[in-house]
Amino acid sequence: MSGTPLSLYNTLTRTKEAFTPLDPDNVRMYVCGPTVYDFAHIGNARPVIVFDLLFRLLRHVYGADKVTYVRNITDVDDKINARALRDFPDLPLNEAIRRVTEKTESQFLSDVAALGTLEPTVQPRATDNIAEMQALIADLIAREHAYNANGEVLFAVDSMADYGQLSGRNLEDNLAGARIAIDAHKKNPADFVLWKQSAENEPGWDSPWGRGRPGWHIECSAMSERYLGQTFDIHGGGLDLIFPHHENEIAQSRCAHGTEVMAKVWMHNGFLQVEGQKMSKSLGNFVTINDLLQTGAMGGHAWHGEVLRLAMLMTHYREPIDFSVKRLEEAESKLRDWQRAARGAETGEADEPDASVLRELADDLNFHRASVALDLIAKKANRDEGHARQCLAATLQFLGFSLDSLLTSDEGWEEPPHIAAAIADRLAALNAKDFAKADTIRKDLAEQGIALMDYKDEAGARQTKWEIKR
Ligand code: AMP
Ligand code: ZN
Numbered sequence: 364m365s366g367t368p369l370s371l372y373n374t375l376t377r378t379k380e381a382f383t384p385l386d387p388d389n390v391r392m393y394v395c396g397p398t399v400y401d402f403a404h405i406g407n408a409r410p411v412i413v414f415d416l417l418f419r420l421l422r423h424v425y426g427a428d429k430v431t432y433v434r435n436i437t438d439v440d441d442k443i444n445a446r447a448l449r450d451f452p453d454l455p456l457n458e459a460i461r462r463v464t465e466k467t468e469s470q471f472l473s474d475v476a477a478l479g480t481l482e483p484t485v486q487p488r489a490t491d492n493i494a495e496m497q498a499l500i501a502d503l504i505a506r507e508h509a510y511n512a513n514g515e516v517l518f519a520v521d522s523m524a525d526y527g528q529l530s531g532r533n534l535e536d537n538l539a540g541a542r543i544a545i546d547a548h549k550k551n552p553a554d555f556v557l558w559k560q561s562a563e564n565e566p567g568w569d570s571p572w573g574r575g576r577p578g579w580h581i582e583c584s585a586m587s588e589r590y591l592g593q594t595f596d597i598h599g600g601g602l603d604l605i606f607p608h609h610e611n612e613i614a615q616s617r618c619a620h621g622t623e624v625m626a627k628v629w630m631h632n633g634f635l636q637v638e639g640q641k642m643s644k645s646l647g648n649f650v651t652i653n654d655l656l657q658t659g660a661m662g663g664h665a666w667h668g669e670v671l672r673l674a675m676l677m678t679h680y681r682e683p684i685d686f687s688v689k690r691l692e693e694a695e696s697k698l699r700d701w702q703r704a705a706r707g708a709e710t711g712e713a714d715e716p717d718a719s720v721l722r723e724l725a726d727d728l729n730f731h732r733a734s735v736a737l738d739l740i741a742k743k744a745n746r747d748e749g750h751a752r753q754c755l756a757a758t759l760q761f762l763g764f765s766l767d768s769l770l771t772s773d774e775g776w777e778e779p780p781h782i783a784a785a786i787a788d789r790l791a792a793l794n795a796k797d798f799a800k801a802d803t804i805r806k807d808l809a810e811q812g813i814a815l816m817d818y819k820d821e822a823g824a825r826q827t828k829w830e831i832k833r
Contacts, residue, residue, distance in 0.1 A: 367424050367725045371597070372681060374605060374629040375529055379727055382628065384596050390421050390430045391595035393587040393626065395604055396486070398437040399467035400446040403474055404649035405671065405686060406601075406635040406642035412672050413632045413680040413728070414599050415480035419763065420724050423716065433590045434483040435583060436471075438464040438490050439576055444565060460566060474652040477668035479763045487586045489577070493568045495585040496577045499619050500557045500570075508618040509557055513548035516558040516572050521551050523614050529629060530606035555611055557581050580611035587625075588616065598626035602633055603641070633683045635675075642686070650686075662688035669764050670695045676730040697734070699769040704741035705756040706770070708749075714757030747828065748821060782813060786827045789815070793825060 369382040384390040394414045397403055414432070421430045443463055444456070451459035468488075476482075489496075500516055503509035508522045520526045527533050546552065556578035561567030567574040587595065593616065600609065609629060616625040634641040637648045654660035655671055674694035678684045717740055723733035737758060743751035756766055785804050792800040805815055808829070816828045 367721050369420070369424060369725045370727055371628050371630060372727050373627075374631050380628070382596075384425065385594065385627065387425055388429050390425050390597075391591040392418065392421070392430070392432045392597040392599065393583070393591055393595065394432070394434045394483075394598075395583055395600040395608065396434040396436050397467075397471050398440045398442060399464045399471060400440065400443040401467060401644065402651040402653050403471050404642055404644065404651050405655060405675075406649065408475065408478060408652050408671070409632050409635050409675055409680075409684070410599060410601050411475050411480055412478060412675045414630075415763070416676065416680075416724070416728055416730065417597070417599075417630075418481060418483070419761065420721075420728070423721070423761065424725075431485070431591060432483040433485045433487065433587065435586050436464075436468055436486055436488045437579065437582060438468065438488050439566060439582075440579065456564060457566065470653065474656065477656050478652070478672045479669050479765075480672070481763065485590050487590065489582040489586070492582070492585050492589060493577065495589050496581045497558075497568075497570050499581060499585050499588070499615065500572075500577075502619040503557065503615065506618060506621070508614075510550065511572055512550075513546075514560040514573065514575075515548070515556050517549060517554040518557055518611065518614060518618075519550055520553045520555075520614065523618055526614055527610060529613055530610050532606060532610070555580065555607065557615070580608055581615055583608070583612050584615040584619070584625075587612075588620075593620045593622050594624050595626050597628045597630060599630040599632075602631045605629075605631055632680045635684045635686050637686065639685070661686075662691060666691055666695070667768055669768055670698060673698050673764070677734065679731060680728055695769065697738075698764060701737060701741050701755065701759060701764070702766055702768070702770050704744040705752055705759060705766050708744075708752040708756035708766070710753060710756045710760065710766075714753060714760075716758040716761035717754050720758050747818075747826075749826070782808070782829060786815070786829065790825060790827060 370379050371382045372379045392414070394410060397407060411434075414434075418430065418432045443460055447454075447456060447459035447463045451462055454462070500509060503518065504511070504516065507519075509516055509518050511517075558570060558572050558575050558577055558581075560573045560575040565576070567576055587598070598609065598612075613625045617623065636642060640646060640648060642649050650660045652671070655666050656668055657665055659665065670691060671694075674686070674690050675684065677690070677694060677697075684690075717736060719736040720733045720740075723729045723736060726732075737755065740751050740755045740758065744755045759766060785808055789801045789804040792798075792804065808815060813829050816830075818826055818828065820826045
């Protein structure tokens with residue numbers, strides 16, 4: 364474990380706090396994943412990219428095998444049912460739903476892999492955790508935090524003294540909220556669904572409360588408990604999930620388990636916007652990850668996944684982003700500059716990412732300042748400082764950027780190992796004052812069309828550059 368102290372902004376306390384894991388041997392993070400009914404848009408990619416960066420940093424600080432990252436797949440939802448009926452009207456509903464969710468899930472996974480994000484440790488599907496959800500609901504009923512009314516099991520918000528802590532809303536705010544339907548069967552209009560009955564033609568599972576399906580919020584309470592325990596370190600997602608989704612996850616988990624804390628740190632990424640508006644399916648102002656990767660949906664050509672990811676990271680994760688072609692062009696040129704500067708670096712397993720880059724990221728994921736530090740290292744690498752080149756390469760790899768994805772085949776050409784070996788032999792000969800041998804090596808290479816130039820590096824040590832004679 365390296366000594367980088369982390370600080371993270373916690374939505375729950377509205378302050379940046381020093382991060383101390385509950386168990387440094389198993390640092391646990393849960394991030395809400397996609398509802399799989401359609402292609403993910405580039406706004407949906409933001410939490411994937413932001414929490415991937417945090418995952419990489421945690422793995423570096425605590426050890427790659429000491430971090431558990433869970434990102435769920437929501438594969439039961441009324442939007443999925445509607446899509447299945449629309450796209451496969453002739454199939455039995457179960458089969459139609461399976462087609463929609465399987466196709467969308469594999470599309471999502473290949474999209475986010477193309478962005479260069481790491482796979483989470485576990486990616487549970489909601490439909491594989493129905494029994495766990497039912498157990499949680501039974502606990503909530505037993506502890507009198509939930510009741511059965513009109514064919515639904517509802518969570519009683521009045522049963523939790525400090526409901527609303529995360530969003531800072533009180534129940535009066537909720538009453539005023541237009542989004543909460545006034546339903547006569549609810550004890551409080553803010554009560555939310557844990558389980559609802561399914562009609563014949565809707566997907567359903569048998570339960571003590573009739574054949575039905577879970578509400579959305581209970582999914583994440585059940586899956587986080589199964590894989591991370593009743594209390595864990597970090598819970599993340601986009602800003603829009605604070606209320607009601609995360610508020611209700613907290614209510615369910617804490618009340619079912621009788622605990623004070625569900626997750627210690629709650630982190631939320633800002634919105635990706637188009638002309639000042641949140642990108643969303645419902646507004647229709649979206650562009651899919653797949654379009655950006657495959658077609659000219661923005662700027663008239665396809666973009667490399669690493670460019671999309673860098674474009675996203677250039678703005679601090681809590682700030683809104685206006686996604687534009689200009690931003691993508693900037694990201695592309697920055698990544699190409701870094702890759703050019705790292706060209707020819709020899710990297711090995713033991714290479715450490717740059718300490719100043721790590722320090723900036725450890726400060727609530729300040730990628731912008733980290734990228735300024737990277738620019739400085741690239742400058743040094745361009746002055747032919749071998750150490751800087753190696754450090755740049757190692758840092759890019761730590762961040763999940765490849766070393767040559769944007770370089771032309773000519774730029775990406777690697778130094779043939781026999782040249783490096785000959786240069787090393789010659790330097791050894793020069794240092795041993797064996798000038799005859801050094802000369803022979805120089806002549807041999809010259810015959811292959813390779814010219815050598817000697818220079819001194821910053822530490823005053825003799826170094827050699829080479830180029831192809833024209
Ligand atoms: P959804 O499939 O809508 O539940 O969204 C999946 C994830 O993407 C959630 O964490 C959302 O908060 C996040 N998200 C959706 N739209 C945006 C956006 N425009 N900008 C940033 N994050 C978003
Ligand atoms: Zn969730």
